[in-house]
Amino acid sequence: MQEFKPFKEGKVREVYDNGESLIIVATDRISAFDHILKNKVTNKGAILTQMSRFWFDFTKDIVPNHMLSVDVKDMPEFFQNEKYDGNSMMCKKLEMIPIECIVRGYITGSGWASYKENGTVCGIKLPEGLVESDKLPEPIYTPSTKAEIGDHDENISFEQSIDVLEKAFPGKGAEYAEKIKEYTIALYKKCAEYALSKGIIIADTKFEFGLDENGNVVLGDEMLTPDSSRFWPLEGYKPGQGQPSYDKQFVRDWLKANPDSDYLLPDEVIKKTIEKYEEAFELLTGKKFA
């Protein structure tokens, strides 16, 4: 049997090279305040992988995506193992476009900080009088460049994103920049509206696109998971303050109250967190997580 080693190991996910395809594995690791907790959140990886799968299916009429299979039977023998069953996605290998495509429907985080300072986010002027967590009149596209490990991603204007892409793909910068912006807004609008009808606010999210062998723009990475997005409960949503996180609030609250814990949390907090992931999955997909 061919052995596989991840060629990329992020905080939460592992990526394996399988020739024409990649196997992206979401682990049960969880991060909070930029640290990986010592606890594992049982089934988090599978739930997030199945959530991405749901969204890729839900939006395939808007933009083609890289998903090939979530069935380990379609993957090399090495992955046909309980350890990878449900949390792995086989994906078409793409040449990635080096822009993080962020879209914001609500004002929070670094967007809120920038607005308070000068009324703009990534060079986009916003209406006066917004309060923290307000819904924006229209979702805005706020691209950033992917930082090298350790650095923070840098927010850029749409015009700067054209320059970045023109350097990477001479003659194609404007075309790709336009395309990924349009796709990003269209994906967010459709999915955020749907999620809202199920009781979940998707305040903002990040997409990554790449090019297939024919130069088509294809949606990659993970899609609209709570790890790549801010999910807020609709119930209790109240502009004028920060909102609780749909999935990580119990973890954050506990860590704040226990600053000396060294990132090992009580089972009870982890159990409640697992239930939040299951609940989000069930609300969004209409299926029980099995």
Ligand SMILES: Nc1ncnc2c1ncn2[C@@H]1O[C@H](COP(=O)(O)OP(=O)(O)O)[C@@H](O)[C@H]1O
């Ligand atoms: N279809 C794809 N083809 C090639 N690379 C991909 C594809 N989908 C996602 N990626 C890349 O795989 C990596 C996923 O790893 P991740 O743990 O998110 O690390 P990071 O975002 O820190 O680079 C990212 O670099 C992402 O751009």
Ligand SMILES: [Mg+2]
């Ligand atoms: Mg990533």
